Amino acid sequence: MDIQNRISEIYEEIVDIRRDFHKNPELSQQEFRTQKKIEEYLNLWGIENFRCAETGVVGIIRGRQAGTTVGLRGDIDALPINEKSNASYCSINPGAMHACGHDAHTSILLGVGKIMKEVADSDESFFGNVKLFFQPAEETIGGGKRMVEEGCMINPDVDYMLGLHVMPYIDAGKVELKYGKLNASTDTIKIKINGKSAHGAYPDKGTDAIVIAGNIITSLQTIVSRNISPLNSVVISLGKITGGVKDNVISDEVEMSGTLRALDDDTRNFVKKRIEDMVTNTAAAYGGTAYVNFSEGYQALINNDEVVDVIKENAEKILGRENIVFKEFPSLGAEDFSYFSDVAKGAFFHLGCGDSKNGIDSPIHTECFDIDEKCLKIGIQLQVENILTLLNK
The missing domain is CATH 3.40.630.10 (Zn peptidases)
Structure with missing residues (x-):
């Protein structure tokens, strides 16, 4: 035909x-x-x-x-x-x-x-x-x-x-x-930070989860700029953050979520490990704890x-x-x-x-x-x- x-x-x-x-x-x-x-x-x-x-x-x-x-x-x-x-x-x-x-x-x-x-x-x-x-x-x-x-x-x-x-x-x-x-592959990142609540006038009595969150956000940006080759494309974007109950109360909990994009499994797994290490260790340095959960998306x-x-x-x-x-x-x-x-x-x-x-x-x-x-x-x-x-x- x-x-x-x-x-x-x-x-x-x-x-x-x-x-x-x-x-x-x-x-x-x-x-x-x-x-x-x-x-x-x-x-x-x-x-x-x-x-x-x-x-x-x-x-x-x-x-x-x-x-x-x-x-x-x-x-x-x-x-x-x-x-x-x-x-x-x-x-x-x-x-x-x-x-x-x-x-x-x-x-x-x-x-x-x-x-x-x-x-x-x-x-x-x-x-x-x-x-x-x-x-x-x-x-x-x-x-x-x-x-x-x-x-x-x-x-x-x-x-x-x-x-x-x-x-x-x-x-x-x-x-x-x-x-x-x-x-790229896609993974959803979910981070939970735990601190200790206190009156906002006496911050030394608590552990501020919002301060920990701010430092984690800043630290994560260095993974792409300092741990990954400039010739290899990776995206870490945090699009949502929630925490705190009142303007004069030290927050004891913050949750953040975002997306991770990578172009091969080696890079994907390396970045996941770096995120986990940075989140855990940054929280510990400020007296709190934090945990990361990844929900795997597309390959x-x-x-x-x-x-x-x-x-x-x-x-x-x-x-x-x-x-x-x-x-x-x-x-x-x-x-x-x-x-x-x-x-x-x-x-x-x-x-x-x-x-x-x-x-x-x-x-x-x-x-x-x-x-x-x-x-x-x-x-x-x-x-x-x-x-x-x-x-x-």
Whole structure:
């Protein structure tokens, strides 16, 4: 079959699907209509599927003979934002909006599934399998982890993983690639400081937890500036602090919380140890005690060079070398595609969805975000070619 021509033929159908998802956004762990619509399309096209992670869906396209298995992930949840748009497909659900492009990701993945099913049915030499992961709750609890824990990467076992994210700062028709480190790991930091209460007029009778907190805050800033190489990016941000009961009472308790971002596990673990040491020892130096608790978030996303090479070669073939942008620095933002790529060789890339000349350039996570819909066709073309290349490996 002429794959490129077939993608052009289904393009309008995919646009309609995207607009329907955009008009009916659902927040994380509430993607029930979205799940049902995905299942309807997969069933219509004869694609085997089952539910996963409560509101997610896994589709499987099986080749006629065993071989490589390639997985693709598309996230499906929306954000708690009120959309500001005059488009006919503007959100009809107050307080919910596809402001991160997950409607586009879902539609691209459906388009890829439709094309790959037709390829598998028409080609007797089609070896291997394609697995489609429609992932819920990317914006909150990390639905990727739940899907992997529930076995989405096995039976058949996934050998390669592909993922993408639309980006409005890149015009449609371009892609952004990155070898190696792409996104940071995330950990929530919670610090509890205990002192001793006293009257504010007699501070020597107490142990001031607020003073201890101030010194801990100052000390933690030196980890990045003095314990980590300037060439290695780390973020320690404390965003919340509470303590004290009255303006003339020495505080006996302070709680602080924040986030730690790192780009590899060695750095991540080293910084955690330094935070623990500084918090404990600083509190002790001022006569108090303090404890640190870390809640582990997403893993660092590190692209596999072999898979990036495949994406690069196909992007050059489809879009031209001049339309490939290489991301210079990794992002300290999080991306739970890392749970999939920790299990199989994987790569994640950015698909241009902007149109700067016509004002389609609002950042993701904003109330005016939209896409140049021709990115849907490009995304399907790239992912189909990437799958075929990896299956042939």
